[in-house]
Amino acid sequence: MSVHPDLSAFLELAEFGRLTGKSQPLHALPLAQGRGDFERTSQILDPNPPGDITVRTVQLPTRDGSVLEGRLYRLAASADQVLPTILYFHGGGYVVGSLDSHDSVCRRLALSGEFAVLAPAYRLAPEFPFPTAVHDALDSVSALKAQAGQLHLDPQRLVVAGDSAGATLAAVLAITAANHPADIALKPVAQLLFYPVTDMSTERTSHRTYAEGYLLESETLEWFYQHYANAAARQDWRASPLLAPLAAAQAPAYISLAQYDPLFDEGMAYAEALASGETVVALGVERGLSHDFLRMGGIVASVDDIYRRALQWAVTTAG
Structure with a gap:
């Protein structure tokens, strides 16, 4: 399938901006500007997210004495x-992204009323390189367990989820629960992984095929990785979950990939690895779409159906 017509128009505008010098890819920008530009895309991709959602700020303590919002x-x-x-x-290559950039995603996930959605503002690189984000993710689970009663949450029905690098963190939590259960406060009952980063250590065909012109560029991926993880860290399964020993069955996984995405091949490889390790896997490929489709609710009509299918699976799986 060719690029979805709703997305195609946006990609053409993005390419025009690049050709005329009005915009540049993230990897060509100073860090602060790149972060700001990424935040501003949320207002373009999904300017009117659901409003009938209550949002409460919570404090999540970490092992080093910091407190995450x-x-x-x-x-x-x-x-x-x-x-x-x-x-x-949230996604953003461990370098960009925030609670604000993915506010619309969390609102859409909460809209059905079947789940509460807790989004931690884990710390970003290069200020906080690997493995800080992993530790923050694990500490967020501990904080959820401790505060579940006052927040009206059921800690026994936990779904770990994320997109892009955020999906990697969710995958690491699921692996930890299966292989190192003493290291995590709660065992997830399901995982929702949208276009995850699963292997920083190597380049695959999709990195070259979709290197440029589909929002996320392969050079931007490398820019993210250079900020987050050195060569040795990229071989660590907590940065590259595909390198983990996947002997123990994990929580059932819903893996949603974009057809036009540099990360497509490693996402497929991860789904196959999980399934070979007897993890129940529901794999979906969103034809015609690119990386970051969860944030495109305002420009691609079919995104609503992506949320519906993922949540329907989660409701059935979480019980």
Whole structure:
């Protein structure tokens, strides 16, 4: 399938901006400007996210004495219900992205009222390189467990989730629960992985095929990785989950990939690796779409159906 017509128009505008010098890819920008530009894309990709959602700021302590900000999203009508939780980690290559850039994603995940969504503001590189984000993710699980009662959350029905690098963090939590259960406070019952980074250590065909022109560029990926992880760290399964020994079955995984994405091949490889290790895997490929499609609710009509399918699976799996 060719690029989705709704997305195609946006990509053409992006390419025009690049050719005329009005915009540049993230890897060509100073860090602060790149972060700002990424934040501003949210207002373009999904300017009118669902409004009937209550958002509560929470504090999530970490092992080194810092406190992460988090946001708890739930449908307004479910404010007093004890709900299962989607622990959601935003994308952005561990370098850009924030609670604000993925606010629309969390609102859409909470809209059905079936789950509360807790989004931690894990710390970013290069200020906080690997493995800080991993530690922050693990500490967020501990904080969720400790605060579940006061937040009206069911800690026994935890779904770990994320997109891009955030999906990698969710995958690491699921691996930890399966292979190193003493290292995580709660065992997830499911994982939602949208276009995850699964192997920083090597280049695959999709990195070359979709290197440029589909929002996420392969050079930008390398720019992210250089900020986050040195060569040795890229071989660590906590940065590259595909390199983990996947002997123990993990929580069932819903893996959603974009057809036009440099990360496509490693996403497919990860789904195959999980399935070979007897993890139940539901794999979907969003034809015609590119990386970051979860944030495109305002420009691609079919994104609503992506959320619907993922949440339907999560409801069935989480019980």
